[in-house]
Amino acid sequence: MKKVLVVGGANGIGLSVATALAKRDECQKVYIVDRSLIPEDNHNDKFEYYQFDLSGSDYSIFDEFVDIDTLMITAGFGKLALFKDLDESYIIDSVNINTIAVMRIIHHFYDRLQSSEDFYCGVMVSIAGFMSSPFFSVYGASKAALKIFIESINVELEKEGTDNRILNISPGSIKGTSFNHGKTDISQTSLLANEIIEHLANKDDLFIPEYDKVFKYVLERYHADFREEGRHSYEYKVKSGRLK
Numbered sequence: 001m002k003k004v005l006v007v008g009g010a011n012g013i014g015l016s017v018a019t020a021l022a023k024r025d026e027c028q029k030v031y032i033v034d035r036s037l038i039p040e041d042n043h044n045d046k047f048e049y050y051q052f053d054l055s056g057s058d059y060s061i062f063d064e065f066v067d068i069d070t071l072m073i074t075a076g077f078g079k080l081a082l083f084k085d086l087d088e089s090y091i092i093d094s095v096n097i098n099t100i101a102v103m104r105i106i107h108h109f110y111d112r113l114q115s116s117e118d119f120y121c122g123v124m125v126s127i128a129g130f131m132s133s134p135f136f137s138v139y140g141a142s143k144a145a146l147k148i149f150i151e152s153i154n155v156e157l158e159k160e161g162t163d164n165r166i167l168n169i170s171p172g173s174i175k176g177t178s179f180n181h182g183k184t185d186i187s188q189t190s191l192l193a194n195e196i197i198e199h200l201a202n203k204d205d206l207f208i209p210e211y212d213k214v215f216k217y218v219l220e221r222y223h224a225d226f227r228e229e230g231r232h233s234y235e236y237k238v239k240s241g242r243l244k
Contacts, residue, residue, distance in 0.1 A: 001021060001024070001026065001027055001069060001070040001120055001197070001200070001201065002026055002027060002028045002029075002069055003027075003028055003029045003030075003031070003067050003068045003069055003070070004018070004021050004027065004029070004030045004031065004068060004069075004070040004071075004072065005030075005031045005032075005033065005062075005065050005068045005070070005071050005072070006018045006021075006030060006031070006032050006033070006072045006073075006074065007033045007034070007054075007071075007072070007073045007074065007075050008033075008034055008073065008074035008075030008076065008124075009030070009032035009033070009034055009038075009072070009074065010032055010034035010035075010036040010037060010038045010039075010049070011034070011036055011038075011039070011184045012074065012174075012184050012189070013074055013124060013174060013189050013192065013193065013196075014032075014034070014072070014074030014075070014124075015032075015038070015039075015042055015184060015186065016184075016186045016189040016190055016192070016193035017072055017074065017193045017196055017197065018030045018032055018044075018047065018072075019042065019044060019186055019190075019193070020190060020193040020197055021070075021197060022044045022046040022047065027046060028046070029046055029048060030044070030046050030047050030048070031048050031049075031050065031065055031068065032047055032048070032049045032050065033050045033051075033052050033061065033062075034049075034050075034051070034052070035051060035052060035053040035054070037049075037051070039184070042184075042186065054075055054096075054097050054101040055093065055096060055097065059104050059105070059108060062105055062108040062109070063108060068109075069117075069118060069119055069120065070119070070120040070121070070200065071105070071106075071109055071119070071120070071121045071122075072121075072122045072123075072196075072200070073102050073105055073106075073122070073123045073124065074124040075097065075101065075102075076097060076098045076102075076124060076142075077094070077097060077098070078098070078126075078128075078138075078139030078142075079139075080135045080136065080237060080242055080243050081135060082134075082135060082137075083137045083138065086138060090138070091138050094138045094139060094142050095138075095141075095142050095145075098139065098142035098143060098146065099142045099143075099145045099146050099149075102123055102146055102149075103149060106121070106123075106153070106166070109121070112164075113153075113157060113162070113164050113166070114156075114157055114160045114162050114164070115162060115164070116161075116162060118163075118164070119164045120164075120167075120200045120201065120203065121164070121165070121166045121167065121200075122166070122167035122169055122196060122199070122200045123146065123150060123166060123167065123168060123169065124169050124171075125143050125146050125147055125150070125168050125169060125170045126139070126140070126143040126170055126171065126172075127170045127171060127172045127208060127215055127218075128140035128143050128144075129142075129143030129144040129145075129146060129147040130144070130147065130170065130219060130222070131218070131219065131222040131226065131229065131230075131233075132222070132226055132229070132230040132233065133230075133233055134230060134233055134234040134237065135234070135237045135243070143170075146168075147168060147170070150166045150168045150205075151168075151205075153166055154205050163203055164203065165203050165204070165205045166205065167196075167199055167200055167203075167204055167205060167206070167207060168205060168206045168207070169196055169199070169207050169209075170206070170207070170208050171208070171209040171210075172209070172210065172214065172215065173242075174189060174192065175188050175189075192209060195207070195209065
C-alpha cells in the first residue's frame with residue numbers, strides 16, 4: 001500500500017486509518033478527500049488533502065488519482081432517531097452519501113479492481129446493515145444496500161479472475177469517532193485502524209470487529225427471531241444514553 005486514497009479521511013476512523021497507513025515505511029502518500037478540514041494536530045507530511053463534498057454531482061475529481069493502489073471509503077453519517085422524526089431531506093442525503101456516493105466512487109476505480117495488479121479497497125459499512133435497527137431505520141437501510149452491493153461486486157470480481165476484493169468493514173458503535181456528534185480521538189481508534197489495514201492487505205471481503213465476542217450472538221438471535229431482536233435493539237438503544 002504505497003499510495004492511498006481515503007475518502008472521508010479528515011476525521012473519525014478515516015483519519016485513524018490514514019494516520020496508521022502514513023506511519024508505515026512502504027506508504028509514500030495518503031490522499032485525503034473530505035468536505036471537512038484535517039485538524040491541525042493531525043497533519044502528516046505524507047497527507048495530501050482535497051476538499052470535496054460528496055453531495056455534489058461532479059465526481060471527476062476521482063479520476064485524478066491515477067497512481068493509487070489502495071482505496072478506503074469511510075465517509076458517511078447517521079443519527080439515532082425515530083423515522084417519524086426525520087426530515088425528508090435527511091432521507092435523501094443519507095442514501096446519497098452512505099450508498100450512492102460509495103457506488104459512484106468505486107465505479108471510477110473499477111478498472112483497477114478488476115485488473116491483475118494488486119488493488120486494495122475497503123468500505124466502512126455497519127453492523128446495522130445486517131439486521132433491523134430501530135432508531136437507525138434509514139441509516140441501516142442505506143448500509144444494507146451497500147452490503148448487498150459489495151457482496152455482488154465481489155462475486156463479479158471473482159468471476160473476472162482477479163484476486164482483488166472490496167472489504168466490507170461492519171462495526172457496531174465505535175468510540176473515539178465523530179459519528180453521531182462524537183469527537184475524534186485517534187488514541188481510541190488506532191487498534192481498530194490497524195486491524196482494518198491487515199484485513200485490507202489480506203484482501204478479505206468481510207470484517208466485523210468483535211464478531212466472536214458480540215456480534216456472532218446478536219446475528220444468531222436476529223436470524224432466529226428478527227422481530228424479537230428488533231424489540232431488543234429498540235430497548236437497548238433507549239437505555240444506552242446515546243439518544244439526544
